[in-house]
Amino acid sequence: MKMPVPDSGVIARRREIVEALRAIVPGEGVIVDENELRAYECDGLTAYRQLPMVAVLPGTVEQVSQVLKACKAMGVKVVPRGAGTSLSGGALPLADGVLLGMGKFKRILDIDYANRCVTVQPGVTNLGISNAVAHEGFYYAPDPSSQIACTIGGNIAENSGGVYCLKYGLTTNNVLGLEMVLMDGTILRLGGKHLDAGGYDLMGIVTGSEGLLGVVTEVTVRILKKPATARAVLLGFPSSEQGGDCVAAIIAAGIIPGGMEMMDRPAIHAAEAFVHAGYPLDVEALLIVELDGPAAEVDHLIDRVEAIARDKGACYARVSKSEEERLAFWAGRKAAFPAVGRISPDYYCMDGTIPRKALPLVLQRMQEMSDRCGLRVANVFHAGDGNLHPLILYDANKPGELEAAEAFGNDILRLCVEVGGVLTGEHGVGVEKRDLMTDQFDEADLRQQQRLKCAFDPDGLLNPGKVFPTLHRCAELGRLHVHQGELRFPDIPRF
Amino acid sequence: MTITTLKPETTAQVTDAVRWALSANEPLEILGSGSRRGLGRPVQAGHALDLSGLSGVIAYEPEELVLTALAGTRMDLIRAMLADRGQHLAFEPPEGGTLGGLVASGLAGPRRISAGSARDHTLGIAGVSGRGEAYKGGGKVVKNVTGYDVPKLMAGSFGTLTALTEITVKVLPAPEDTATLLLAGLDDMAAVAMLDRALRSPYEVSGAAHLPAGVAARSGVSAVSGAGGAATLVRLEGFGPSVAARVTMLREELRADAVLGRDESLAVWREVRDGAGLGEGGDAHLWKLSVPPSAGPSTVTAIRRTCDVEAFYDWGGGLVWLAAPPDSGAAIRAALSAGGHATLVRAPDSVRAATDVFQPLPEPLMALSRRVKESFDPKGILNPGRMYAGL
Numbered sequence A: 001m002k003m004p005v006p007d008s009g010v011i012a013r014r015r016e017i018v019e020a021l022r023a024i025v026p027g028e029g030v031i032v033d034e035n036e037l038r039a040y041e042c043d044g045l046t047a048y049r050q051l052p053m054v055a056v057l058p059g060t061v062e063q064v065s066q067v068l069k070a071c072k073a074m075g076v077k078v079v080p081r082g083a084g085t086s087l088s089g090g091a092l093p094l095a096d097g098v099l100l101g102m103g104k105f106k107r108i109l110d111i112d113y114a115n116r117c118v119t120v121q122p123g124v125t126n127l128g129i130s131n132a133v134a135h136e137g138f139y140y141a142p143d144p145s146s147q148i149a150c151t152i153g154g155n156i157a158e159n160s161g162g163v164y165c166l167k168y169g170l171t172t173n174n175v176l177g178l179e180m181v182l183m184d185g186t187i188l189r190l191g192g193k194h195l196d197a198g199g200y201d202l203m204g205i206v207t208g209s210e211g212l213l214g215v216v217t218e219v220t221v222r223i224l225k226k227p228a229t230a231r232a233v234l235l236g237f238p239s240s241e242q243g244g245d246c247v248a249a250i251i252a253a254g255i256i257p258g259g260m261e262m263m264d265r266p267a268i269h270a271a272e273a274f275v276h277a278g279y280p281l282d283v284e285a286l287l288i289v290e291l292d293g294p295a296a297e298v299d300h301l302i303d304r305v306e307a308i309a310r311d312k313g314a315c316y317a318r319v320s321k322s323e324e325e326r327l328a329f330w331a332g333r334k335a336a337f338p339a340v341g342r343i344s345p346d347y348y349c350m351d352g353t354i355p356r357k358a359l360p361l362v363l364q365r366m367q368e369m370s371d372r373c374g375l376r377v378a379n380v381f382h383a384g385d386g387n388l389h390p391l392i393l394y395d396a397n398k399p400g401e402l403e404a405a406e407a408f409g410n411d412i413l414r415l416c417v418e419v420g421g422v423l424t425g426e427h428g429v430g431v432e433k434r435d436l437m438t439d440q441f442d443e444a445d446l447r448q449q450q451r452l453k454c455a456f457d458p459d460g461l462l463n464p465g466k467v468f469p470t471l472h473r474c475a476e477l478g479r480l481h482v483h484q485g486e487l488r489f490p491d492i493p494r495f
Numbered sequence B: 001m002t003i004t005t006l007k008p009e010t011t012a013q014v015t016d017a018v019r020w021a022l023s024a025n026e027p028l029e030i031l032g033s034g035s036r037r038g039l040g041r042p043v044q045a046g047h048a049l050d051l052s053g054l055s056g057v058i059a060y061e062p063e064e065l066v067l068t069a070l071a072g073t074r075m076d077l078i079r080a081m082l083a084d085r086g087q088h089l090a091f092e093p094p095e096g097g098t099l100g101g102l103v104a105s106g107l108a109g110p111r112r113i114s115a116g117s118a119r120d121h122t123l124g125i126a127g128v129s130g131r132g133e134a135y136k137g138g139g140k141v142v143k144n145v146t147g148y149d150v151p152k153l154m155a156g157s158f159g160t161l162t163a164l165t166e167i168t169v170k171v172l173p174a175p176e177d178t179a180t181l182l183l184a185g186l187d188d189m190a191a192v193a194m195l196d197r198a199l200r201s202p203y204e205v206s207g208a209a210h211l212p213a214g215v216a217a218r219s220g221v222s223a224v225s226g227a228g229g230a231a232t233l234v235r236l237e238g239f240g241p242s243v244a245a246r247v248t249m250l251r252e253e254l255r256a257d258a259v260l261g262r263d264e265s266l267a268v269w270r271e272v273r274d275g276a277g278l279g280e281g282g283d284a285h286l287w288k289l290s291v292p293p294s295a296g297p298s299t300v301t302a303i304r305r306t307c308d309v310e311a312f313y314d315w316g317g318g319l320v321w322l323a324a325p326p327d328s329g330a331a332i333r334a335a336l337s338a339g340g341h342a343t344l345v346r347a348p349d350s351v352r353a354a355t356d357v358f359q360p361l362p363e364p365l366m367a368l369s370r371r372v373k374e375s376f377d378p379k380g381i382l383n384p385g386r387m388y389a390g391l
Helices: A008-012 A014-024 A034-040 A061-074 A126-136 A152-158 A202-206 A240-252 A265-275 A295-311 A323-334 A336-343 A356-373 A401-418 A434-440 A443-456 A474-478 B011-024 B075-084 B099-105 B150-154 B188-200 B213-217 B240-254 B262-274 B293-304 B329-334 B349-353 B363-376
Strands: A054-056 A077-081 A097-101 A108-112 A117-120 A175-181 A187-191 A215-222 A229-237 A259-264 A285-293 A316-319 A346-349 A377-382 A387-394 B004-006 B028-031 B047-050 B057-061 B066-070 B122-129 B134-138 B162-170 B177-184 B205-211 B231-238 B258-260 B285-290 B310-314 B319-324 B341-346
Touching: A008 A014, A014 A054, A014 A061, A034 A054, A034 A097, A061 A077, A061 A097, A061 A175, A061 A215, A077 A152, A108 A126, A117 A126, A126 A152, A152 A215, A175 A202, A187 A202, A187 B363, A202 B150, A202 B363, A229 A240, A229 A295, A229 A323, A240 A259, A240 A285, A240 A295, A240 A356, A259 A265, A259 A323, A265 A323, A265 A336, A265 A377, A285 A295, A285 A323, A295 A316, A295 B240, A323 A336, A336 A346, A336 A377, A336 A387, A346 A401, A356 A377, A356 A401, A387 A401, A401 A434, A434 A443, A443 A474, A443 B134, A443 B150, A443 B363, B011 B028, B011 B047, B011 B122, B011 B134, B011 B162, B057 B075, B066 B075, B075 B099, B099 B162, B122 B150, B134 B150, B134 B162, B150 B162, B177 B188, B177 B240, B177 B262, B188 B205, B188 B231, B188 B240, B188 B293, B188 B310, B205 B262, B213 B310, B231 B240, B231 B262, B258 B262, B293 B310, B293 B319, B293 B329, B329 B341
Parallel strands: A054 A097, A077 A097, B004 B047, B028 B047
Antiparallel strands: A108 A117, A117 A215, A175 A187, A175 A215, A229 A285, A229 A316, A259 A285, A259 A377, A346 A387, A377 A387, B057 B066, B066 B162, B122 B134, B122 B162, B177 B231, B177 B258, B205 B231, B205 B310, B285 B319, B285 B341, B310 B319
8 A cells, every 4th residue: 555655845844834834823733743743643544654744733713724725835735633543544644744633623512402403523522422412312323333532523524334324324314514624724614404505415525525625623413312212132043144134034024223233153252252242152143133212113123023033044032131131232242343352463344335135155255265365354244234344363463464464355345346335334445445446436437536526625635645546636637528520429319 | 498309328328418518519408307397497508418218227126225227217117116115215205207307306305304315315326427428426235435425416416417327226114104193273483392392202203394274274184174273293104013102102292183194194294295285376486495493483484574475394394385476585595594595496487597596605615516516517518507507
């Protein structure tokens, strides 16, 4: 994975750039000390590290605007950062770039129950929003597993998901309004407390744009009333194929569970050894199906799900009888990543989405790849929406294993695309999957996406080196190829 | 003013047609069935690109919750196919037209408050940009964050960015049962406060509308027209036992006057979805205002200071349907002090050609929108002027 070659001319101007930033953000808001910069050298994708040239921590929207404007004027690249929990390297700094940390934007600005929304600064954590409205029985639905730490600004950048998004949507389905700053310093407001922003759905493009289009400075999200009841059922299957069939049959029966998660044998064993959730160890696939809503509905559906599971060959079924038991069912799944971390020095988490029907094929091919490269793999799976999280086990201290794990991961993602799926369901492309984009998209698709980038950031200064494998100049992308007189369409019916 | 209609039958022919238009500098009006031509501004183009020849469902997999079809596929065909498997488009769009037209116009019905809009259900697209380049965006699975979410940008772009050729949408199980609570005789403020209470409950309300007396009286549903004044409506949907339980609990909590069963419920929400009973017959123009839900009634009160309008509310107060005399646009938009936007959804062509059908955008946002348009269609050959004059 190569990052854009650092511009030595920019690095040589570091002192001048730091001065310019200090004129905007006084005091400790501009960080130049190497030891302090170390805190920003990587995000959740720790395999890649790079010290930024300088870090700046603005405290107001006006400062963000001025920082971006100044950087644009100086031709300096900017990498925005929230809590730095990205699993795809979205906040990986650049040696010749300014790291723009949004950590000071921590205020909850407005809680509006009458309009069922909350307005916050982007540095507020995902869980912080839910906590702020919990006493009124509300919550914010998307729940990435990093929700204690990750910020809503980062959630916007990555269009974060979580366990409950089949029923309640990703970030993009729960955002009502944004304030953002473009690279030229322009402050824009999109949407608000009403539904559907007027004009083009720019909020839809900005959400999930991985920090390449603008810096979000304020977010309005909708909040939901907590479901009256939630109960979970734990289902074990002798094969992943039967588990997959059961998921399909539940959905075909018209049931959209709040959560529906699958784990394979290695993941079940790792999780059970870690948290003793009471998982059965003699099954190949374990399914957690959570039904939420009014008690009458949950009771009705639990029965139906159990019947479907029996019909699909479940060899184990247990319904949670108490809130403690429901949470215990989830404890194993939620601890799956650290659990795998206990049985292997390092692990590499992938994030492809597949059409669910391809699951048996994908698991089988993944096992063949695992056998070939000698690295084990454990699978956790957002079964409802087909989002796979294969965890590749490796040891970074063994020469070549990181590279082997990455190659294995890339093969898995290519496989996801091959069976009709996509490279990433919720973690983002970042630097990690950047060079695989050409497996999912062809040249014309990527050119059009990059033209959109040009509409927001014509100099390509915001978070370059992420998402797109090849950087084109906007002038080149914008060129229109018209072949005067050569084009005809004799075959098209005319009236 | 359309002179010639081009009717391609393959994506390759769509590309050829757009390339021809580009080289000849001839703007195209993009059409599906033409059923939504009355939305937006009339397009000034000498040629129409009729995509209704691109018809057919390519893949429908109920268990995967996705359907992929050519953009010109008629919606009645898709609806029937989904209904056969107990599924639907959850955002409750109005009937008629083609899939491409539906996505391009970005519409949604009463279930917008719980299920989202066309944008939330458009997973993948393929089409031809105004550069004459065929490209695709998004994917064919329900969860995907790979690259920019181009399908969302297409929803509600009224064919000004891309001539869509293929679309993948998310499909969901249709509710097994539905019922509606009716509260009679509330004024607008009290009604929206009641809808707020319903929406704050944990009972998963999927429709929250208020029809003032005049509108309620014109309903084709006798329980609504005979309510004896205004009708405030709260819809509950889902599995039979769940609907029954929630109806009982919420009826008591809201002290509702009546419960509409399945058939009456379906009928009245179709009326709400279509803005029925408002401004029909006369020369009134029809508007839709999207505002913060709690600001719905005060917005209407403010408009009434200068215009004689009739209104009803959906989306818990957040969507105001308004029948207003001609030339009320400025007064309507001046009343949006709490935020939101107003769209003129029914008026003669000549009116829509001469006015801001969509809410004018602040200049920085308009400038960005122009650059976005240029990134897809630099010569402005796709539906020029349909959304904004000069765009």
